Amino acid sequence: MEQSIDEILNEIEKVFRTVFDEPDLQISKSMTANEVELWDSLSHIEMLTEVESVFEINIPFEEVVSMSNVGDLAAYILRNGKQ
Amino acid sequence: MLHLFMKKAQYQSFLNKLVSISFTDEMAVYTEENQCSYRELRQEICNIFYFLNQRKIKDTRIGIICSNNVWTLAAICAVMKYGASFVPIIATEAQDRNQNIIDSAGLNLILSKEECPAHKQIQLIEKQKGAEKLMEQDLQQRLDQPEAYLLFTSGSSGLPKGVPVAKFALMHCIDHLNSEFGFVKSDNFLQPFQWTFDVSIFSYLCPLTTGASCYLLPNKNGMKSIQILNVIRQHEITVACLVPSMMSLVKKYLESWNDLDMRFLFFAGEAFLDELARTVHKAFPKAEISNLYGPTEGTIFISQYNWKPQSSSSEAQNGVVPIGQIFPNHHWVLLKEDRIQDGEKKEGELCIAGPQIIDQYFNKKNEEQFLDLEFNGKGKRFYRTGDWVKVNEKGNLLFLGRLDEQVQIQGHRVEIKEVEHQIQMLVGKDCAVIVNEKKAGEIFLTAFVLNCEMKVAEIKKALAVKLNSYMIPREIIFIEQFPLNKNAKIDKIELKQIWNNR
Numbered sequence: 001m002e003q004s005i006d007e008i009l010n011e012i013e014k015v016f017r018t019v020f021d022e023p024d025l026q027i028s029k030s031m032t033a034n035e036v037e038l039w040d041s042l043s044h045i046e047m048l049t050e051v052e053s054v055f056e057i058n059i060p061f062e063e064v065v066s067m068s069n070v071g072d073l074a075a076y077i078l079r080n081g082k083q
Numbered sequence: 084m085l086h087l088f089m090k091k092a093q094y095q096s097f098l099n100k101l102v103s104i105s106f107t108d109e110m111a112v113y114t115e116e117n118q119c120s121y122r123e124l125r126q127e128i129c130n131i132f133y134f135l136n137q138r139k140i141k142d143t144r145i146g147i148i149c150s151n152n153v154w155t156l157a158a159i160c161a162v163m164k165y166g167a168s169f170v171p172i173i174a175t176e177a178q179d180r181n182q183n184i185i186d187s188a189g190l191n192l193i194l195s196k197e198e199c200p201a202h203k204q205i206q207l208i209e210k211q212k213g214a215e216k217l218m219e220q221d222l223q224q225r226l227d228q229p230e231a232y233l234l235f236t237s238g239s240s241g242l243p244k245g246v247p248v249a250k251f252a253l254m255h256c257i258d259h260l261n262s263e264f265g266f267v268k269s270d271n272f273l274q275p276f277q278w279t280f281d282v283s284i285f286s287y288l289c290p291l292t293t294g295a296s297c298y299l300l301p302n303k304n305g306m307k308s309i310q311i312l313n314v315i316r317q318h319e320i321t322v323a324c325l326v327p328s329m330m331s332l333v334k335k336y337l338e339s340w341n342d343l344d345m346r347f348l349f350f351a352g353e354a355f356l357d358e359l360a361r362t363v364h365k366a367f368p369k370a371e372i373s374n375l376y377g378p379t380e381g382t383i384f385i386s387q388y389n390w391k392p393q394s395s396s397s398e399a400q401n402g403v404v405p406i407g408q409i410f411p412n413h414h415w416v417l418l419k420e421d422r423i424q425d426g427e428k429k430e431g432e433l434c435i436a437g438p439q440i441i442d443q444y445f446n447k448k449n450e451e452q453f454l455d456l457e458f459n460g461k462g463k464r465f466y467r468t469g470d471w472v473k474v475n476e477k478g479n480l481l482f483l484g485r486l487d488e489q490v491q492i493q494g495h496r497v498e499i500k501e502v503e504h505q506i507q508m509l510v511g512k513d514c515a516v517i518v519n520e521k522k523a524g525e526i527f528l529t530a531f532v533l534n535c536e537m538k539v540a541e542i543k544k545a546l547a548v549k550l551n552s553y554m555i556p557r558e559i560i561f562i563e564q565f566p567l568n569k570n571a572k573i574d575k576i577e578l579k580q581i582w583n584n585r
Binding site for chain 1: 306307308309310312313329332333335336339521525527543557558
């Protein structure tokens with residue numbers, strides 16, 4: 001079954017809470033690395049790997065580069081996630 | 084006397100090569116926002132040089148507030164051409180630490196492009212009338228001042244330690260690299276480092292003395308490694324020096340990479356794994372891959388190992404690529420239990436003497452880091468690197484580990500004691516910092532602190548003015564009491580166990 005954007009954001013939020021070690025973290029579509037303390041180049045890759053495994057997708061490099069916030073990530077998953 | 088005169092003339096000709104008059108419309112520097120030709124860069128340099136000259140600045144050292152723009156490079160070149168020593172300062176780094184650096188370097192003048200209210204010595208430089216006349220001549224510097232730059236590295240006493248690097252040392256390193264690798268005008272260098280990290284000096288001085296161009300990586304939060312890969316491809320970078328962990332983080336993207344522009348990929352600042360070299364070689368099949376090694380005290384790089392896909396794996400020790408051969412004109416010995424080792428497969432602490440090695444720290448501190456030896460009938464001063472190395476059958480040096488608690492985080496050298504000292508001063512309680520590793524190979528710090536009233540966020544916030552961002556522990560864990568070893572010292576091995584079992 002196809003996930004809605006809200007369901008996707010929900011899943012992403014769970015990943016973020018674990019990877020960035022903030023159990024109460026609330027994400028939004030406009031959120032960027034500047035707003036999360038532990039979101040650095042190390043945890044960024046960790047987060048992407050985790051997102052890829054949760055949603056069973058592979059995000060190609062070109063897409064990773066063009067994403068500027070959480071909304072872009074969710075939109076990519078919506079377009080390319082499992083149907 | 085004659086010898087000194089020759090050396091000064093040599094240095095003047097080195098400076099003349101830096102943004103030389105003969106480089107004109109070729110691109111010198113570019114950033115995400117703009118680009119600038121050699122002619123334009125020279126104009127900017129002349130403007131700053133003129134400012135210093137008109138005011139008859141006599142200072143030995145001049146501070147520069149550095150950020151990722153063309154102006155910063157121009158300011159560094161202008162101070163070099165003027166003959167003073169430059170002291171790079173990053174305005175966004177820990178404020179108290181910056182102040183300590185400014186005070187101990189005795190800076191009276193700090194050049195800045197933008198207002199920066201934190202420091203009273205700052206001078207903004209506007210357009211100088213008359214500077215354009217300087218364009219077509221060689222800018223003559225004051226040759227009698229020996230120091231090229233002063234950098235501050237992490238110090239185990241809890242305060243940053245000044246490393247003054249001589250002009251001849253800098254010239255020796257840059258000239259050697261330029262001739263060894265044969266960089267050309269059509270090369271395109273990447274400068275991805277913080278200006279206070281000496282590998283940045285390689286990344287801009289080699290292109291600017293060759294007539295090649297240099298791309299300054301923007302300092303954005305978060306995705307540095309991804310950005311680096313992107314810039315390498317987008318801007319057809321041909322020469323880059325990176326810290327191994329920058330590349331190992333993005334290894335999964337490298338597997339499908341095929342970049343044919345890269346001519347030289349250098350790795351420095353951390354142990355370089357053979358496995359990473361293989362991945363990088365597949366992704367950049369035309370690039371020559373080298374491991375470059377050097378403490379700040381040895382002027383950027385002091386040894387080199389050219390990695391070869393057919394033969395290098397057999398030379399790796401614990402999977403780590405050798406650091407290779409020490410640069411020409413230097414002497415080295417291995418020291419073990421206060422005795423110089425000899426024989427074929429010797430090992431010990433690497434000690435180096437020669438033109439690139441500093442002979443004292445700023446204000447003559449930490450004299451114990453030096454070793455005065457009689458060598459071929461002459462007295463020579465060796466720097467004790469604190470690196471434990473051995474020599475293999477081919478005569479290459481292999482890095483085996485550190486003798487102290489110094490670590491490299493994102494290529495920056497960090498003394499664990501400096502971090503511990505600052506936390507202790509802040510919370511007034513005992514603290515111990517351990518080093519942990521993520522799956523991707525990048526390391527981070529975890530601090531254990533005796534239970535106290537401060538919260539983790541408060542401690543981190545307060546540390547941000549004392550320590551640079553890469554020095555601040557990622558995790559702070561409160562503990563009721565510390566495990567002690569048989570010498571009644573905090574048992575870090577046990578702490579590591581506690582961390583693993585969490």
